[in-house]
Amino acid sequence: MAVGVFDSGLGGLTVLDALTKRLPDVPFIYFGDNAHAPYGVRTADDIFALTCAATERLWAEGCNLVILACNTASAAALKRMQETWVPSDKRVLGVFVPLIEALTERQWGDNSPPREVAVKHVALFATPATVASRAFQRELAFRAIGVDVEAQPCGGVVDAIEQGDEILAEALVRSHVEALKRRMPNPEAAILGCTHYPLMEKVFQDALGAGVRVYSQANLVAESLADYLTRRPEFRGTGAQSKFLTTGVPAQVSNKATQFLRRKITFQAA
Numbered sequence: 001m002a003v004g005v006f007d008s009g010l011g012g013l014t015v016l017d018a019l020t021k022r023l024p025d026v027p028f029i030y031f032g033d034n035a036h037a038p039y040g041v042r043t044a045d046d047i048f049a050l051t052c053a054a055t056e057r058l059w060a061e062g063c064n065l066v067i068l069a070c071n072t073a074s075a076a077a078l079k080r081m082q083e084t085w086v087p088s089d090k091r092v093l094g095v096f097v098p099l100i101e102a103l104t105e106r107q108w109g110d111n112s113p114p115r116e117v118a119v120k121h122v123a124l125f126a127t128p129a130t131v132a133s134r135a136f137q138r139e140l141a142f143r144a145i146g147v148d149v150e151a152q153p154c155g156g157v158v159d160a161i162e163q164g165d166e167i168l169a170e171a172l173v174r175s176h177v178e179a180l181k182r183r184m185p186n187p188e189a190a191i192l193g194c195t196h197y198p199l200m201e202k203v204f205q206d207a208l209g210a211g212v213r214v215y216s217q218a219n220l221v222a223e224s225l226a227d228y229l230t231r232r233p234e235f236r237g238t239g240a241q242s243k244f245l246t247t248g249v250p251a252q253v254s255n256k257a258t259q260f261l262r263r264k265i266t267f268q269a270a
């Protein structure tokens, strides 16, 4: 048994890196649906079907717990999966809630009414599907009041990263930050609401300016998973080897993953 980590492509590797650092004894099986990325321009039904198929593949590897290290799947499919599809002996968790808990300075499971928080102007960068779902604003409204969120759908960025085109990805990030700043000139915080974007975090920070606190998910999700596995140790995997599965062409995906993560990563066919 191991813990499964899913993303539409390479972005979830940013989360996987933090998970393996925080939980070095837990075997992780990564599944990148590179053949179908980007998800961010797909319909909710399509994202639901693809995410369920990937999750089933990870269950077949013995992963009873699957982390959707993909905001688009977490926003567009997770609630429906949990309500209609996940059997009681399995768990599927998303990456949204830990981020919002950090932004609103809450502890895990704090269900008290929403309250005022320090940050008032928040820029959200995410895929078109995540922005359209308004899932971030919905989760935030359960926990905080008086926060102004300006969301920028960052079309093209995931595609450029999946193609290995760092120059295009950088140009697109800068133009999306400019577009957002025209609507919200002085955000106090920025959320990288797509797990691909930490691969471009320096560019986001540079374009936003040093005064803007940039939140990305990897470490926050790792802390939450460590806490979850302490409370639910039956979902902690033992014995299995970590591995990387892809629906794409393994050699190509391995090269791009190695380029972006700056360490050797070898994928095999899913």
Ligand code: DGL
Pocket: 007, 008, 009, 011, 012, 037, 038, 039, 040, 041, 069, 070, 071, 072, 073, 127, 130, 158, 193, 194, 195, 196
């Ligand atoms: N990494 C995915 C996310 O966090 C990217 C989705 C996509 O494929 O567009 O949203």
